[in-house]
Amino acid sequence: MKQSQEEPGSAPPPGELVRMADVLPLLGRPGLRWAGRVLERLLALDIINRVHAAAVAEAEPRAFLTRALEAFGVRYEVDPAQLLRIPSEGPVVVVANHPFGGVDAIILTALLAGMRGDARVMANHLLLRIPQVRPVLIGVDPFGGPEAARRNVRGMQEALDHLMDGGLLGVFPSGTVSHLQLPRGVVEDPPWTQHLFRLVKRSGATVVPVFFEGRNSALFQAAGLVHPLLRTALIPRETARRRGEVVRLAVGRPLPKARIEGFDDAARFTRFLRVQTYLLGERKAAAPAASPKPAGRRGREPEPIAPPEPVAALAAEVARIPAEDQLVQEGDFRVFVARWSRDPALLREIGRLREETFRAAGEGSGRARDLDGFDRHYLQIVLWDDARQCVAGGYRVARVDRVLRARGRRALYTATLFRFRPGFLRELGPAMELGRSWIRLAYQRKHNALALLWRGIAALVVREPEACVLFGPVSISRDYQPLSRGLIVSFLRETLLDRGLASAVKPVKPYRLQGRAARLAREAGRAVRTIDDVSLLVSEIEADGKGVPILFRHYLRLHSIVLSFNVDPAFADVVDGLLLTDLRRTDPKILQRFMGAEGLARFRAFH
Known part of the structure; x- marks a missing residue:
């Protein structure tokens, strides 16, 4: 949305959130109002206003945001177990990528407000025009200029005070929506603000990353190449375009205060958080590798693992290990040297267990026993469990x-x-x-x-x-x-x-x-x-x-x-x-x- 002539926080016209006449007063003149209505349709402002009208009766912030998502026809999915990574008390900063510019802010605010009563989110100050969400937002101005700088200083101080009081704070550190980054040709957030480092360090907050899956349309990316304001103007259209979609998000592992204290450089800390956030999008639900390829036997299935050696045969060989090959004794465990020429049952069992262990880790030779010609002249350092009479x-x-x-x-x-x-x-x-x-x-x-x-x-x-x-x-x-x-x-x-x-x-x-x-x-x-x-x-x-x-x-x-x-x-x-x-x-x-x-x-x- 574009900045209006009203002061942020003033009430929108009844039944409407934003009009083109607010953005370009010229379009409010008689004879030009039709042009304003056309632009409102092109930019999907009419849809935004209908969604606002559908949710305006809800006074409580989370109820309003939930109703707005329903009116947009957008749902979100997140693993409930991952939500437990967000601490239920104490100062917490939740950082997120910003792929959409609208829906992601609504979802994050609704999600955090539903988890903790002290949740607030740093967002575009123009959203403060919506009375229902003012209690959960801290306004910042991404458009630049002296007034924006003053407004953002106030916003940062308000955010710090909130954290010092033990609150939960949601932040989109990019400050602006993800877009095509040249010359790399990738769609992602621009560099994240390093002011985040000061907030976290001074408040002692735990940091939790959140990743939103998805991106805006090719038209949106192309418009941004012409001028950033064109990209901004299309955000309502992109928000309306998500009707019927499911937005998936992932919550990462928290960075506690002790880990954060190890960072003394704002740039490195910010890069680390950004990388951690984006890597959440790389997690695959299933194991990545197929069965390991057998060594030297391409195209064939691995051989069945050999049966265990008789315990009596193993114990007999262990009992004959000479003193010079005994290395360590502690409780029920001992460590000794086994040799190919002297301890054949132990070597066969070692080969069997090596193959079993390596296959479980996605490795392995593909043979019944992991034994090769090197085992004939190498020594085996063996950990033996006396209580269970087995190689460990x-x-x-x-x-x-x-x-x-x-x-x-x-x-x-x-x-x-x-x-x-x-x-x-x-x-x-x-x-x-x-x-x-x-x-x-x-x-x-x-x-x-x-x-x-x-x-x-x-x-x-x-x-x-x-x-x-x-x-x-x-x-x-x-x-x-x-x-x-x-x-x-x-x-x-x-x-x-x-x-x-x-x-x-x-x-x-x-x-x-x-x-x-x-x-x-x-x-x-x-x-x-x-x-x-x-x-x-x-x-x-x-x-x-x-x-x-x-x-x-x-x-x-x-x-x-x-x-x-x-x-x-x-x-x-x-x-x-x-x-x-x-x-x-x-x-x-x-x-x-x-x-x-x-x-x-x-x-x-x-x-």
């Missing part, structure tokens, strides 16, 4: 220098995924290659399972302290959406890539992200600060709400670096990040957690 998890480990001397570079698993500059592996010295990390499904919610395995790895390092460099692939499965994988890879490349060492490593099949997903990943990369930020964004995309794989978080705590990324078609197209960890650079407090005080002392004495 494992790692595969090899001393790189020993494998190179005895068998050559091709005997290293990582050499099937990456090409190394001549001499690079020897330059690493007596490093350990780690891979095939897994934890049995029944133990994945036990927080100590991964820690116990790493205590076993640390025990090996303490025994052979010269092998202080660990490296190997860490995977992101096809169970993640392509955009989620892109977000994780982009963040790791930007923050952890060692460009010097990375120049010595080339992936066999490079990972590439293209199109819309690549653009969104780049935008997110400019907004995130930490792996926790990335994990929050990933959880907004994934239907099951999962975040960054836990193993990546673990390696980040060890101060690992990234060398490269590869796509492995032999293992269900997982994206493997090649990570390198020099334990001499790891925080001693973290090392002590895995090595123990005595083990850490021995390790540091060596180095």
Whole structure:
């Protein structure tokens, strides 16, 4: 709607909300009123007035807005479980994209007013002409000019006071409707205002993002290219055009005060909120990937997983593990080294459980057991549950220098995924290659399972302290959406890539992200600060709400670096990040957690 000659907040003419004569007084003259009526029809102002007349009898704001939506013939859908993410008390800012310019404001105001009695929404000051909604609106002026600046200062102060009183505030941070952004050719909000940062920081409010699905018509986008006021004039027409539609919206995970305090830059904070909001539109209702493709058997179904090994056979082999291969004992759990030549039943069971675990994560070899030629000369770090007499998890480990001397570079698993500059592996010295990390499904919610395995790895390092460099692939499965994988890879490349060492490593099949997903990943990369930020964004995309794989978080705590990324078609197209960890650079407090005080002392004495 265009600004009238009346002061905002003054009552509209009886039965009407807006007339062309209010916008262009010339059209109110005798002989020109017909032109005003024609324009009102072209811009759908007559429909807006009929909707207003249908709802005007409702005095309460939410009832008025609900009746207006009914008169427009518009419904909205939102997951009731997601609405619970909006706190029921305390200062809260709900931010939303602004794709329509009319219906979205009505829906957000009706929604929030129905949830909390202290809800208010920052909206175009012209809407204050409607008496019924004045109690739930804070007027702002998007049209510019000195008077607009003064009005907006008052509006911002009113919004801050409302939050300081513990209220709920809805905001469209773009300040104007989504439109075609050139030269990118996408329809989305213009840059969001950074004033939002001040509101949130000063009030200590929790922030909750809301995403509206949809966009205005091609005519609307084209009109905006001619002049922004043409676009604004068409908003009533676009609102009327939504008759019979269902507007879908999604509510994201809240950003609590503690998370917000980590931001000290208004631009980055605003970009992060914007990215989080738009990523809500990328969530798919169903799992993104089909069944994993079997390794080396394209076009065939995966083999049935092998039956379990007899418990007695497994227990007998565990009982024969020599003392030098025993690594950790804690309660009912122990960690030890298993070997191909000595422990055949354990190796078969490890292969079976690896395949079962990896398939559940959208990975897997497609064979009955995930065993290959590398298992013959690699060591298996095994987590064993004495109480249940079963294998609970494992790692595969090899001393790189020993494998190179005895068998050559091709005997290293990582050499099937990456090409190394001549001499690079020897330059690493007596490093350990780690891979095939897994934890049995029944133990994945036990927080100590991964820690116990790493205590076993640390025990090996303490025994052979010269092998202080660990490296190997860490995977992101096809169970993640392509955009989620892109977000994780982009963040790791930007923050952890060692460009010097990375120049010595080339992936066999490079990972590439293209199109819309690549653009969104780049935008997110400019907004995130930490792996926790990335994990929050990933959880907004994934239907099951999962975040960054836990193993990546673990390696980040060890101060690992990234060398490269590869796509492995032999293992269900997982994206493997090649990570390198020099334990001499790891925080001693973290090392002590895995090595123990005595083990850490021995390790540091060596180095």
